[in-house]
Amino acid sequence: MWRSIASNGISLLIVLTLLLGGAIIYGKREYRAEGPLSEAICVRVAPGETMRGVSADLQEQGAVKSGALMRVGAEYTEKADDLKAGAFLVPARSSMADIVGLVTRGGASTCGTEIVYRVGVRSSDVLVRELDPATSRFIERAKFVPGEGDAPQAYTDVKAQSDTRFRVAMAEGVTSWQVVQVLKAADVLSGDVATVPAEGSLAPDSYEVLKGDSRESVLERMAAQQSLRLQAAWESRADDLPFDTPEEALIMASIIEKETGVPDERGMVASVFENRLRRGMRLQTDPTVIYGITKGEGILDRGLRRSELDRATPYNTYQIDGMPPTPIANPGRASIEAAVNPEVSDYVYFVADGSGGHAFAETLEQHNANVAKWRQIEQNGANQ
Structure with missing residues (x-):
């Protein structure tokens, strides 16, 4: 009798072990399998949020089949406690493993709202925009010129969000004075600018900044970038x-x-x-x-x-x-x-050609002919 009970117990244990093993294999496969999202979405993780809350939200949005399985997978891979606050772009068909990697990796937010302080040659402004995850295009929320009246409410609201990104975008051909004026107007930055940097010493580019960054530190990054570019070009x-x-x-x-x-x-x-x-x-x-x-x-x-x-x-x-x-x-x-x-x-000569470009010439005679053509274009435009 006892031998029969022991035999049945062993059989049951084997069956349970096989079922558990099968469940683990199934769970692993589902955790890494292509997800149900038909188009990209933006997932926001608030400071202090838990994996339980994030996985439940993702299940409700149809991004994962099972929030519970996502939590188990995150715990199994020891990532459940590594959530990073921010806004993260989740591509279509992302697996649960992919999503856990995105929300625990850290770094700058990859979607959501962005405030760009733009330094332009003829004018500068502040642009508030939000990424549409479905199209990967930005939607303008507000745009204004700093110093000309009060900032729009959208700017104030977006600036207060924890996952908003900030950027200084410097166009080619702007002067150092223009850059400094925009940095002074960027109220997310701190500190004064002692002197306007030497003309030409700043690299036109787009620079991500954080709340509280000093204005001098941003200028130092711009100068370091320009120095590297000039050095590389000069060597070749x-x-x-x-x-x-x-x-x-x-x-x-x-x-x-x-x-x-x-x-x-x-x-x-x-x-x-x-x-x-x-x-x-x-x-x-x-x-x-x-x-x-x-x-x-x-x-x-x-x-x-x-x-x-x-x-x-x-x-x-x-x-x-x-x-x-x-x-x-x-x-x-x-x-x-x-x-x-x-x-x-x-x-050795060039003049505008009416198309936005220039007509080039080797001799003064050729140049004068090109100038005459340009003046005729100007006159025709004035008469229209």
Whole structure:
């Protein structure tokens, strides 16, 4: 009798062991299997939230089949206590294992709301936007110019959210003074700016910042980035440049940046100016004259006067030989690379061609013909 009971007990134990093993295998497979999401969603994890709450929310949204199984999987992989606050983009068909990895990995939020402090050449603003996870496109919530009236309520609300990201976006060709003005208006940053950084020393780019970051630390990041870009470009420079130092290359790059907004033209514009330097011709470029007037503080919203073109200043390249003493803006990577590796040409003139680009010429006769065409285009536009 006891032998029969023992035999039955062993059989039951074997069956239970097999069932448990099967359940574990099934659970592991389901934990790593493709999920039910048909399109991406944004998952927000509040500070102090638990894996139980997050998994229940995900089950309710149809992102996982079983919140309980997700919790078990997170505990089995020892990630249940590693939740990070933030907003995370969960792609379609993500497995439970994928989602647990996203919400426990940490780092910057990958979706949700974002405030961008934008430094532009002609104007600067603050943009409040939110990522639409289904399309991976941003939806504008608010946009305003700092200092012009009260900030919209959307800005105040979004700024207070724990998962909001903050960014400073610096356009190519802006001046250091313009950057500092925007940083001063960014009320999520701290501290003062002792001095405006040297012109040209800041790298145009998009910089993620955190609440409480100092303004000086952001400027230091921008300067370090520009230094690296300039160093890399200078090390791969062409052999026959008409200048001798990286600092002079930066001046040339800033002129190129201000002379053309057409990316494909940068190398040819660089060729014109560097051919002029080789031939001992003056650069004769309006942006340098304008910088001599504004000192980079704001824009000159009018044409240059004859008296300004005739006045001898360190930045008036109609009156001085060679380049101005400093850059006239903060050039981007492409303009720096064009300055040290220009196109090869015999062009020494260029003028607008009416398409947004320029017509280039090797001789004054060709240039005058191009100028006449441009003046005709201007006249036709004025008559319309």
